[in-house]
Amino acid sequence: MSPFARFLSTAREALYGRHIPRLKSTGDTAITQIEAPERVRLAIAGQVAVVEVGETVEAGDLVARTPEAVRFQRRVHASLSGTVTALSQEEVVIEGEVPDRPPITHSEPDWISPESITDTAREAGLIGMGGAMFPAYVKLSRVAPIDVVLVNGCESEPYLTCDQRVLEEQRGEVDCGTVLAMHAVEAERGLIIDRETYYPGGYERLLIRDVLGRVVPARGLPRDVGTLVINVQSALALHDAVCLGRPLIDRVITVDGGAVGRPGNYRVPIGTEVGHVLDACRVDVSKSAAILTGGPMMGRLAERLTPVTAGTGGVLALTAAELSRSRTQPCIRCGHCMEACPFDLPAAYLAETPHKAVLGCVECGACQFNCPARIPLVERLQRAKAVVTAWD
Numbered sequence: 001m002s003p004f005a006r007f008l009s010t011a012r013e014a015l016y017g018r019h020i021p022r023l024k025s026t027g028d029t030a031i032t033q034i035e036a037p038e039r040v041r042l043a044i045a046g047q048v049a050v051v052e053v054g055e056t057v058e059a060g061d062l063v064a065r066t067p068e069a070v071r072f073q074r075r076v077h078a079s080l081s082g083t084v085t086a087l088s089q090e091e092v093v094i095e096g097e098v099p100d101r102p103p104i105t106h107s108e109p110d111w112i113s114p115e116s117i118t119d120t121a122r123e124a125g126l127i128g129m130g131g132a133m134f135p136a137y138v139k140l141s142r143v144a145p146i147d148v149v150l151v152n153g154c155e156s157e158p159y160l161t162c163d164q165r166v167l168e169e170q171r172g173e174v175d176c177g178t179v180l181a182m183h184a185v186e187a188e189r190g191l192i193i194d195r196e197t198y199y200p201g202g203y204e205r206l207l208i209r210d211v212l213g214r215v216v217p218a219r220g221l222p223r224d225v226g227t228l229v230i231n232v233q234s235a236l237a238l239h240d241a242v243c244l245g246r247p248l249i250d251r252v253i254t255v256d257g258g259a260v261g262r263p264g265n266y267r268v269p270i271g272t273e274v275g276h277v278l279d280a281c282r283v284d285v286s287k288s289a290a291i292l293t294g295g296p297m298m299g300r301l302a303e304r305l306t307p308v309t310a311g312t313g314g315v316l317a318l319t320a321a322e323l324s325r326s327r328t329q330p331c332i333r334c335g336h337c338m339e340a341c342p343f344d345l346p347a348a349y350l351a352e353t354p355h356k357a358v359l360g361c362v363e364c365g366a367c368q369f370n371c372p373a374r375i376p377l378v379e380r381l382q383r384a385k386a387v388v389t390a391w392d
């Protein structure tokens with residue numbers, strides 16, 4: 001990051017992020033394998049299962065794929081070795097054992113074509129692990145000229161430190177994944193952005209603006225400004241797929257919050273139920289006011305049967321005090337919501353009066369977090385976006 005970009009980022013942090021605490025107490029906790037779950041629930045909506053109930057599978061076996069004619073291809077692989085015990089259009093349930101993870105050694109192939117990297121990413125079922133869950137092979141295809149690959153390790157949501165730990169412990173593999181991504185899109189530069197930033201500075205449009213000074217058009221994509229952004233764990237998964245022949249079957253998550261007895265960073269098979277994570281990490285349910293998958297700003301309320309997906313950065317068990325919920329009050333026109341918005345959007349106005357400017361809202365929640373009246377601005381902005389989108 002250039003000194004100017006760093007100055008800009010720090011200034012934005014002072015302006016926008018001052019009220020959002022980082023709460024990253026697990027940053028020094030080394031990654032450990034979570035206690036083995038008895039079963040996993042693999043989401044396969046829109047795909048066709050290639051296994052049957054009663055079938056025995058090895059971890060890494062293909063269990064579902066999209067039909068050939070579908071534009072964006074997906075693949076799902078078994079994350080446990082065991083038996084398929086249930087199957088529906090929505091999920092495959094496997095009961096069994098966590099396989100030994102092959103030793104993670106760095107072994108960059110001598111030469112590999114950009115097409116083979118893309119094909120490997122597709123067949124390994126790689127998807128965006130920053131939360132977008134979009135098939136990675138599409139981003140890695142050369143559909144537009146790309147000159148820079150940014151590997152996003154900012155992790156600006158409070159509590160989450162899993163990407164930071166992956167960077168600490170598996171930097172060589174992430175570096176290799178970055179080089180592979182650069183090779184796939186024929187980019188000249190690759191940057192791993194590993195500094196903490198203000199919330200929501202890790203959002204890819206802001207990252208591109210802060211690091212490269214490029215502005216992604218309102219309805220455009222990073223590739224429109226010659227940039228590919230991938231998450232740290234996506235880069236690691238690309239290394240694992242190309243260099244170890246390993247499909248995407250697990251990820252590192254942060255488990256934290258005031259109700260968690262054993263907070264930390266855990267490697268978890270994809271499809272592990274949140275209930276298992278809560279039990280393994282000694283969550284005191286009597287203290288917990290909300291269980292979330294993801295961070296507190298953009299995460300979702302979860303239940304015990306909710307599975308950990310490739311895009312799940314964390315499982316949080318927050319106390320009522322941490323949620324600091326209070327009753328919604330009328331708007332006092334203080335303007336804090338607009339001051340907090342990284343895109344300078346007048347959130348209070350847009351939440352009440354649908355205007356096409358609302359389409360620039362990324363639903364980051366910074367405005368809502370800073371609202372003293374506790375107005376559910378994100379929900380209202382989402383509704384306004386739906387109204388404006390219907391105008392087109």
Ligand code: SF4
Pocket residue numbers: 340341342343344345346347360361362363364365366367368377378381
């Ligand atoms: S208006 Fe949208 S983009 Fe701006 S702070 Fe609120 S949620 Fe984030």
Ligand code: SF4
Pocket residue numbers: 330331332333334335336337338347348367370371372373374375377
């Ligand atoms: S921060 Fe809340 S109270 Fe203040 S203007 Fe915005 S919506 Fe109204």
